[in-house]
Each structure stands twice: as structure tokens, then as C-alpha cells.
Amino acid sequence: MTPSINAIGFTLGAKQSEMIETKLKRIAYAEDLIVDLLIKIKHDKDFSFEATINFKWGTTAHVSANDDDFAPGLNKMMDVLDMKVKKEKDKVQEKK
Template sequence: MEKKLKRTKYAEERLVDLTLCIKRDKKFVFECTLNFRWGASAHIENDDYDFAAGLSKLLDVLDQKVKKENDKMQEKK
């Protein structure tokens, strides 16, 4: 899991915090809340029967959110 989270290492300077919650019922439910240093926040939710696939999908969406927020901030400057 740590190896997969290293994919978001580049966003470290843009984030105040990242909260990741993983629940398991019949399938894995991944919830992630991001708080950016400029006051924006984002909530991502994903579910999957396979842990690795679900986490990978979540990190893909997280990566897109960070890039989108970063682009918004670059446009405002």
C-alpha cells in the first residue's frame, strides 16, 4: 500500500492533509478527503471487490483531482 501511495508524493507540497479510510463489507469501500493549502477540498469515494484494483482506481482519481486543482490555481495566478 505504501508503494501505491508514493504515486502521490509529487502532490505533497500542495496538500495540507489527506485522509484515507478503507472499509470492508461485501466489497472494499475507499474514501479519501483531500485538503489543499489554498483552502479547497475534495472527497473521493470508490468501491471494488478487489483491494488492489480499488486502491489503484482511487489513486488514479486522486491524481486527476490534484492535477485539476493545481491547474485551477495556475490559471488564477
């Protein structure tokens, strides 16, 4: 898995980068199924998180979340992302 993190409208701090890396460990169980993960974080009045995940069988999933604060927004996005990855993994295992 190749994660790519892009911060728009602010500079991503070391603590925030570390927090993202820690949260990405939640989907480490599917690391061999994921080609790349693109995370875009925008900051205007609130934080807007968008993630696009590309699976090795050609499927793409897109999730997003918004929050006034960085950490809760990241948690919301990771909750949805984790569910999406589990659902996609289950679908592929059912076909086998």
C-alpha cells in the first residue's frame, strides 16, 4: 500500500502526520489488497477529509468526512474507510 497525503490550505504538522500514520494501522490487515491510498485534507473553516482507495482488482472506493477539529474528522474518515475496506475484502472472498 502506498499512502499519499495532501494538505490543502494549511501545513501538515509532525503531530498530525504521526496521527494519520497511527490511524492507517487500522487497515493494515488489508495492506496486500490495496494498491494505493490518496488522502486529501482541506482546511477552510473546518477540516474536510477525503480518501480514495484503489484495490488491486481494479475497484476504487471514495470516502469523506468533515469536522471542526482535526482528530475527530480523521477518526470519522477512518471509521468509514475501515468499513469500506472490510466490505470490499468480504466481497472478494465470497467470489472465491
